Amino acid sequence: MSKRKSQGNKKVNKKTNKSGKPFGKQNFSQNRPSKGKPPRGQKPITAEVTCSGLTDEGKGIAEWKGKRLEVPLLLPGEKAEVNIVQKGKFLDAEVKNVITSAEERVDPPCPYYYECGGCQLQHMSNDAQARFKQDTINQLMKPFGKPDPIFTMDHPYDYRNKNHNTFGLNHKRQVIGGLYAQHTHEIIPMDRCLIHDPKADEIIDTIKDYLKNSKMQPYDEDTGRGFLRHVLIKVGKVSGEIMVVLVAASSEFKGKNNFVKALRKAHPDITTMLLNVNKRDTSVVLGEQEKVLFGKGTITDTLCGLEFEISAKSFYQINPVQTEKLYGKAIEMAELSGNETVIDAYCGIGTIGLVASRKAGKVIGVEVNKDAVRDAIRNSKRNGVTNARFYQGDAGEFMVDMAARGEKADVVIMDPPRSGSDEAFLSSVVKLKPKRVVYVSCNPETQARDMKYLVKNGYEVEGIQPVDMFPQTYHVESVAKLVLKR
Numbered sequence: 001m002s003k004r005k006s007q008g009n010k011k012v013n014k015k016t017n018k019s020g021k022p023f024g025k026q027n028f029s030q031n032r033p034s035k036g037k038p039p040r041g042q043k044p045i046t047a048e049v050t051c052s053g054l055t056d057e058g059k060g061i062a063e064w065k066g067k068r069l070e071v072p073l074l075l076p077g078e079k080a081e082v083n084i085v086q087k088g089k090f091l092d093a094e095v096k097n098v099i100t101s102a103e104e105r106v107d108p109p110c111p112y113y114y115e116c117g118g119c120q121l122q123h124m125s126n127d128a129q130a131r132f133k134q135d136t137i138n139q140l141m142k143p144f145g146k147p148d149p150i151f152t153m154d155h156p157y158d159y160r161n162k163n164h165n166t167f168g169l170n171h172k173r174q175v176i177g178g179l180y181a182q183h184t185h186e187i188i189p190m191d192r193c194l195i196h197d198p199k200a201d202e203i204i205d206t207i208k209d210y211l212k213n214s215k216m217q218p219y220d221e222d223t224g225r226g227f228l229r230h231v232l233i234k235v236g237k238v239s240g241e242i243m244v245v246l247v248a249a250s251s252e253f254k255g256k257n258n259f260v261k262a263l264r265k266a267h268p269d270i271t272t273m274l275l276n277v278n279k280r281d282t283s284v285v286l287g288e289q290e291k292v293l294f295g296k297g298t299i300t301d302t303l304c305g306l307e308f309e310i311s312a313k314s315f316y317q318i319n320p321v322q323t324e325k326l327y328g329k330a331i332e333m334a335e336l337s338g339n340e341t342v343i344d345a346y347c348g349i350g351t352i353g354l355v356a357s358r359k360a361g362k363v364i365g366v367e368v369n370k371d372a373v374r375d376a377i378r379n380s381k382r383n384g385v386t387n388a389r390f391y392q393g394d395a396g397e398f399m400v401d402m403a404a405r406g407e408k409a410d411v412v413i414m415d416p417p418r419s420g421s422d423e424a425f426l427s428s429v430v431k432l433k434p435k436r437v438v439y440v441s442c443n444p445e446t447q448a449r450d451m452k453y454l455v456k457n458g459y460e461v462e463g464i465q466p467v468d469m470f471p472q473t474y475h476v477e478s479v480a481k482l483v484l485k486r
């Protein structure tokens with residue numbers, strides 16, 4: 001292994017990793033929850049394979065008996081022993097032992113990394129993560145031109161301003177709190193997640209201790225008994241304001257006053273607390289019903305020089321450091337001169353639109369979540385913006401109506417959810433003929449699909465900027481500029 005130091009990461013210690021376990025002989029599969037267990041009666045087959053590349057989820061690609069394997073935690077060029085089990089039509093493979101490790105491999109700093117699955121790239125150096133994300137975008141965007149070099153993050157930890165932790169009981173009926181292992185409802189007990197805001201994890205720890213020493217019970221998914229399901233924490237990274245949302249299975253909160261008092265005493269920097277009631281048997285964290293327990297029920301934070309009020313249920317970008325770079329690029333791509341009518345579609349709490357309003361004639365925002373729209377309207381007033389209007393509704397329907405009324409827009413900035421946009425929206429963009437479309441996306445796969453539609457219908461791509469909003473995970477953000485062909 002080369003002695004060259006990779007930027008910001010510790011290279012692999014050949015003998016032990018950070019948690020003190022022997023690295024080369026580490027039984028990766030033993031540390032993973034039930035997903036790795038073979039179906040009843042089936043023994044895993046152990047085989048030696050060589051990794052030839054990475055999937056877009058960061059899994060190593062290898063071949064075994066002419067079949068393709070996708071192996072989490074394996075890096076290109078590495079030789080490893082893997083355990084293989086047949087699951088239905090598919091082969092499930094896990095690293096048992098890395099025989100020769102790649103230069104890019106580093107010790108994952110998180111002791112829960114192999115169990116949790118919330119991060120997928122901690123075993124890669126920062127440079128290797130950046131290369132992987134750049135390659136993913138380059139590949140997806142090949143039909144449109146060459147993307148610019150990715151915007152990386154100087155300190156790629158502690159960045160999340162929103163955490164959600166789950167509480168439950170272990171088999172000894174003891175209170176545990178942590179994160180769900182990937183694709184499961186199995187709680188991995190943990191007291192620190194390295195991409196969470198550290199203060200938020202301290203608050204979670206206090207709540208865990210409170211549960212252990214009080215009558216308040218975590219909710220048990222199997223029996224349907226108990227009270228506390230999740231805790232959601234939102235932190236204003238600039239303002240320091242903190243929101244704590246208790247997600248409970250019932251609206252009857254016995255011992256509410258004692259709890260609120262104890263938590264505020266332990267963490268005087270909490271500025272608001274809410275109770276959210278979720279009685280549904282679902283993986284969606286927040287329910288509809290919400291009650292403010294103390295404070296104003298929202299937090300405020302500063303982004304790109306503007307102040308934003310954020311509700312519990314509204315979307316707010318989770319990595320504000322990288323969001324400023326992303327929005328900066330989006331506004332640059334919009335090429336605003338002060339007169340344009342700009343549509344901010346899928347606008348959330350109005351962040352992009354309000355930042356753009358300083359350089360535009362008029363901004364029209366549309367968003368489906370009513371709490372987010374209420375925040376956007378408040379945010380516009382709070383910042384003294386007089387040229388922006390926000391509407392609640394489906395972005396596709398809104399655009400269809402605009403096109404039917406023959407209205408005009410010079411620039412459309414769109415930032416849909418992971419599933420991307422839809423034909424109603426895209427076909428209306430084509431009818432409205434804005435000179436520029438700036439497409440922000442946290443899922444470049446659906447972004448490329450939608451860009452293909454726009455390119456087929458009169459637009460050309462003038463720039464693509466990848467942004468690493470989610471270090472340590474395989475997710476990557478991207479913003480693209482499309483211009484109407486003459």
Ligand SMILES: C[S@@+](CC[C@H](N)C(=O)[O-])C[C@H]1O[C@@H](n2cnc3c(N)ncnc32)[C@H](O)[C@@H]1O
Pocket residue numbers: 315316317345346347348349350351352366367368369372393394395396415416417418442
């Ligand atoms: C990725 S977020 C972007 C929000 C905002 N642009 C920002 O940067 O914070 C996507 C937003 O689209 C909203 N959304 C989802 N489906 C929608 C639809 N069909 N019409 C309008 N908004 C929608 C979500 O509620 C969410 O606020």
